[in-house]
Amino acid sequence: MNAPNAMDLIDKRILRIVQNDATLSIREIATRVGLSQTACWKRLQRLDASGVIKRRIALLDPLKLGLGLTAFVSVQVGDHSGKAIARFAAEIAAMEEVMECYRMAGDVDYGLRVVVPDAAAFDIFYKRLIETIPLKNVTSRFALENVKCETAFPIDCRC
Secondary structure (H helix, E strand, C coil): CCCHHHCCHHHHHHHHHHHHCCCCCHHHHHHHHCCCHHHHHHHHHHHHHCCCCCCCCCCCCCHHHCCCEEEEEEEEECCCCHHHHHHHHHHHHCCCCEEEEEECCCCCCEEEEEEECCHHHHHHHHHHHHHHCCEEEEEEEECCCCCCCCCCCCCCCCC
16 A cells, blocks of 8 residues: 555545545545445545555644744755764754755755744744754745645546
8 A cells, every 4th residue: 555556546535535624524535435434434544554644734824823934945065974964854853943844956955944933033043054064055035925835735536
């Protein structure tokens, strides 16, 4: 079940449903995909156990939480050794302002999405970031407007 090809169309339909609303009951999901509640529950359990479903969460509105500034930070590191990469990853994982971190191919080593209340909070974050490990270059870009933010993956189930 680890390979995406091991999922059938019903599994994919279930995933499309739960990634858009994880609060639905097993009964509602089963009805939507044409299964019994037991069969649907077993499929969900299998998808959970295989790691396809990583976790079920609530999505919050950052603005209503006072988190009005989103920054996209590009980082170039000087040291590309395994030890340095592991240290950087551990430091970034401990920073709660970092919502996402990707190790990149191309002209930057890491791409971060950082969410903070305002510019002053970003400055505090930035100073902490550059003090963690030696960095070659850090470039920040600030979002002016969120045009699209989607958490649901485009699962092709031909349904």
